[in-house]
Amino acid sequence: MSHFLDVQDMAVRYGSVNALRGISFHVERGEIVTLIGSNGAGKTSSLMAISNLIQGTRTGRVMFEEEDNTHFSPSKIVKRGISHVPEGRHIFPKLTVEENLLMGTFGAVKYDKAKTAGLLEEIYGMFPRLRERRNQLGGTLSGGEQQMLAIGRGLMFSPKVLMLDEPSLGLAPLVVKEIFELILDIRDRGTTVLLIEQNAGLALQIADRGYVLENGNITLTDTGENLLHNDQVIKAYLGI
Amino acid sequence: MILEQLMNGLGQGAIYALMSIGYALIFGVVGLVTFVHGDVIMLGAFTAYYSFVLLGGNLLLAILLGFAVSGAMGFFIHRICYNRFFNSPRQISLICTIGMGMFLRNLVQVVAGTESKPIPNLFGSGSVTLAGLRITYMQLFIFAVVMALVLVLTIFLNKTRVGMSLKSVSMDKTASALVGIDTKRTTTVGNMIGCGLAGVAGVLLAMYYGTITPMMGGNIGMKAFCCAVLGGASSVGGAAVGGLLIGVCENLGIMVFSAGMRDTVSFLLLILILLVKPEGLFTRRSR
Numbered sequence: 199m200s201h202f203l204d205v206q207d208m209a210v211r212y213g214s215v216n217a218l219r220g221i222s223f224h225v226e227r228g229e230i231v232t233l234i235g236s237n238g239a240g241k242t243s244s245l246m247a248i249s250n251l252i253q254g255t256r257t258g259r260v261m262f263e264e265e266d267n268t269h270f271s272p273s274k275i276v277k278r279g280i281s282h283v284p285e286g287r288h289i290f291p292k293l294t295v296e297e298n299l300l301m302g303t304f305g306a307v308k309y310d311k312a313k314t315a316g317l318l319e320e321i322y323g324m325f326p327r328l329r330e331r332r333n334q335l336g337g338t339l340s341g342g343e344q345q346m347l348a349i350g351r352g353l354m355f356s357p358k359v360l361m362l363d364e365p366s367l368g369l370a371p372l373v374v375k376e377i378f379e380l381i382l383d384i385r386d387r388g389t390t391v392l393l394i395e396q397n398a399g400l401a402l403q404i405a406d407r408g409y410v411l412e413n414g415n416i417t418l419t420d421t422g423e424n425l426l427h428n429d430q431v432i433k434a435y436l437g438i
Numbered sequence: 439m440i441l442e443q444l445m446n447g448l449g450q451g452a453i454y455a456l457m458s459i460g461y462a463l464i465f466g467v468v469g470l471v472t473f474v475h476g477d478v479i480m481l482g483a484f485t486a487y488y489s490f491v492l493l494g495g496n497l498l499l500a501i502l503l504g505f506a507v508s509g510a511m512g513f514f515i516h517r518i519c520y521n522r523f524f525n526s527p528r529q530i531s532l533i534c535t536i537g538m539g540m541f542l543r544n545l546v547q548v549v550a551g552t553e554s555k556p557i558p559n560l561f562g563s564g565s566v567t568l569a570g571l572r573i574t575y576m577q578l579f580i581f582a583v584v585m586a587l588v589l590v591l592t593i594f595l596n597k598t599r600v601g602m603s604l605k606s607v608s609m610d611k612t613a614s615a616l617v618g619i620d621t622k623r624t625t626t627v628g629n630m631i632g633c634g635l636a637g638v639a640g641v642l643l644a645m646y647y648g649t650i651t652p653m654m655g656g657n658i659g660m661k662a663f664c665c666a667v668l669g670g671a672s673s674v675g676g677a678a679v680g681g682l683l684i685g686v687c688e689n690l691g692i693m694v695f696s697a698g699m700r701d702t703v704s705f706l707l708l709i710l711i712l713l714v715k716p717e718g719l720f721t722r723r724s725r
């Protein structure tokens with residue numbers, strides 16, 4: 199049986215740096231899957247490889263819904279329904295919150311006004327704080343608000359898969375909790391989630407399955423629950 | 439006298455504004471300075487010359503052709519200097535634009551000869567007097583063309599899908615790609631429009647100066663660079679203001695010094711502003 203999103207034997211090099219050494223992982227429809235690993239393990243590279251945005255060389259295959267996406271352009275990949283909320287958020291600083299969200303619809307086939315307004319309402323429903331700040335410039339938002347905006351923008355075209363690169367980075371614990379609850383909510387609304395985190399404890403709590411990435415290799419994979427109680431994971435990532 | 443010089447400055451500044459708007463557009467989408475811009479302007483000037491010689495004194499036609507020829511050149515510049523070196527170190531593209539500039543200069547020398555060419559003055563010496571201020575027909579025409587283009591460009595950038603893609607690519611390439619914008623196509627379009635505007639600026643410069651040479655691009659390109667830098671490098675509105683500012687300062691400056699000091703004035707201004715306020719000028723990260 200083929201997988202919903204299937205990354206096969208993916209290797210990434212930046213000059214002499216081997217960021218990924220031929221990893222394979224997959225995500226099934228409706229799952230939350232997490233990749234955990236320490237700094238420089240290759241987590242960001244994995245997502246960039248799926249989005250075909252690697253600034254280096256890449257080998258391997260990306261299958262999505264039984265179609266070979268490997269050599270699609272980044273914009274085509276978005277149009278196929280894969281949304282990528284990048285590390286560092288990448289908000290458009292000089293556009294307002296609402297304009298940022300509207301840019302999110304660029305990936306879709308042209309939506310009409312009513313459909314766009316409906317999507318906007320849906321996102322504002324999930325993130326009331328964005329509605330309050332709809333006319334504020336993206337660059338002036340707080341870190342947590344920017345993260346919400348980035349996720350909101352990523353959801354604007356009703357993607358099939360949402361890939362999140364360290365959504366908790368630099369946020370206060372309370373905000374992190376809020377964002378993780380949102381991720382569960384997003385999954386319950388029918389969007390598959392591929393989550394990258396250094397905060398392994400939290401990620402494994404909400405994930406159906408997880409992969410542990412070390413130096414460009416996958417060293418361990420299991421259900422989130424089992425990984426949470428795995429001695430190796432506890433020692434290396436949960437800091438107990 | 440000083441008012442008249444001010445008017446001259448605004449007229450010339452309007453042309454500078456046009457060429458630096460083009461420069462800013464290109465800098466925005468490419469994220470890198472270009473050294474071929476002056477020669478693209480020169481190409482527009484020679485297009486005007488051949489349009490006048492071969493097709494008669496039709497101003498609008500010359501402007502359209504200037505836009506088309508230089509815009510098409512923008513396509514090739516993008517193909518040759520940027521697209522090929524997408525994953526290479528950035529200085530390679532930069533050096534490639536220098537080479538491209540040399541190529542264009544020499545190509546025009548081969549085709550048109552090295553001597554300077556006269557451009558007929560289609561406006562005569564006619565002028566209107568508004569509240570005691572003399573404005574030549576030439577200046578009126580320049581204002582009209584530049585203002586119309588700025589208006590169209592503003593609407594294009596803010597109201598159309600392609601224009602908004604251009605703006606977002608110049609803000610953040612990665613984010614643009616991740617919302618589904620075809621960044622390669624958008625960068626191509628940005629180069630073509632930027633070069634097309636440079637072409638029109640070349641047509642207007644040719645008419646304004648009355649003579650053109652294949653070597654005119656060097657100095658003019660540096661000026662476009664100055665104006666764009668003054669205005670914040672990738673900000674279209676800022677570039678327009680920078681262009682007007684330099685045009686006015688040059689023309690007021692030559693009242694104090696001499697006509698030969700024109701370029702000295704503008705480059706001095708650039709150095710001064712970079713010394714006083716460098717941080718606000720290059721605020722955009724490249725890439």
Ligand SMILES: Nc1ncnc2c1ncn2[C@@H]1O[C@H](COP(=O)(O)OP(=O)(O)OP(=O)(O)O)[C@@H](O)[C@H]1O
Nearest residue numbers: 212215217236237238239240241242243244253396
């Ligand atoms: N554009 C690049 N050029 C050169 N090397 C890179 C580039 N991007 C990443 N690397 C290197 O590749 C390796 C993996 O980087 P990657 O960003 O995928 O790690 P990560 O797991 O996301 O780390 P972090 O948790 O710090 O974000 C690192 O050694 C990094 O230095």
Ligand SMILES: [Mg+2]
Nearest residue numbers: 241242243285
């Ligand atoms: Mg990372």
